[in-house]
Amino acid sequence: MPDIILSWSLIATGAMFIIAIFMVTLRLLRGPSLADRVVALDLIGTLAAGAVGVYAIAKNEPIYIFVSIVLALVLFVGTVAFAYHLEKGGER
Amino acid sequence: MMQVLASLLLVFGGLFSLLGAVGILRMPDIFTRLQAATKTGTLGVGFVMVAVCVHFQDLGVSVRSLLVIAFLFLTAPIAGHVIARAAYFVSTPLWNKTALDELKHAIASDSKDAPAQPAAPAPDDDDASSRPMRDEPAV
Structure with missing residues (x-):
């Protein structure tokens, strides 16, 4: 019984993450300013790190957690670089 | 028992992520969108990583997933602050009902x-x- 609960909740959580990433992608395409797009891209990366965690549980392979670590690390650098670019008067 | 706990945490994480996505899609203003995005995204991924912790029950995996949580909790507020500051100083328009x-x-x-x-x-x-x-x- 617990196995069935876990497998169904894995399916539900994966679906929620897919829907969430899809909705944030809409904001990424629509966003009026560059800052909106940067925020959307940041959230997409964070959600991707979470989805990789869900995938690691689904496949029973803990090695995938490294992907989450690297995503979380790279995302921060990207966001700060975009903010620096904005503040130095780059192209909007 | 642990599997039920892990599935509960997973569903909570998914719900919080979905809430953050709704917030970033529906909020009227870059700053309110930022508010929704950073907090709920961090909490959702945090729940999923705790679920990874509970599911595998291994020291190395737990340390790695807690590392992800610690890193997100450290960097997400900084990234949000930096982006909000940059957006304010390039005079991104505020919501017309800003008080x-x-x-x-x-x-x-x-x-x-x-x-x-x-x-x-x-x-x-x-x-x-x-x-x-x-x-x-x-x-």
């Missing part, structure tokens, strides 16, 4: 004080910098 803009008043009072002070020393500085230039060729 209070404290940073605008702070900048206004700063620039009211600022011109009085540098205006007086400025001519002295010019003289001081031009005099050595004239003296130097003679020496």
Whole structure:
């Protein structure tokens, strides 16, 4: 019984993450300013790190957690670089 | 029992992520969108990582997933603050129902004080910098 609960909740959580990433992608395409797009891209990366965690549980392979670590690390650098670019008067 | 706990945590994480996505899609303003995105995204991924912790029950995996949580909790507020600051200073429009803009008043009072002070020393500085230039060729 617990196995069935876990497998169904894995399916539900994966679906929620897919829907969430899809909705944030809409904001990424629509966003009026560059800052909106940067925020959307940041959230997409964070959600991707979470989805990789869900995938690691689904496949029973803990090695995938490294992907989450690297995503979380790279995302921060990207966001700060975009903010620096904005503040130095780059192209909007 | 642990599997039920892990699935509960997973569903909570998914719900929080979905909430953050709804927030970033429906909020009226870059700053409110940022508010929704950073907090709920971090909490959703945090729940999923705790679920990874509970499911595998292994020291190395737990340390790695807690590392992800610690890193997100450290960097997400910084990234949000930096982006909000940049967006404010390139004058991204605020929502038309924004009630209070404290940073605008702070900048206004700063620039009211600022011109009085540098205006007086400025001519002295010019003289001081031009005099050595004239003296130097003679020496």
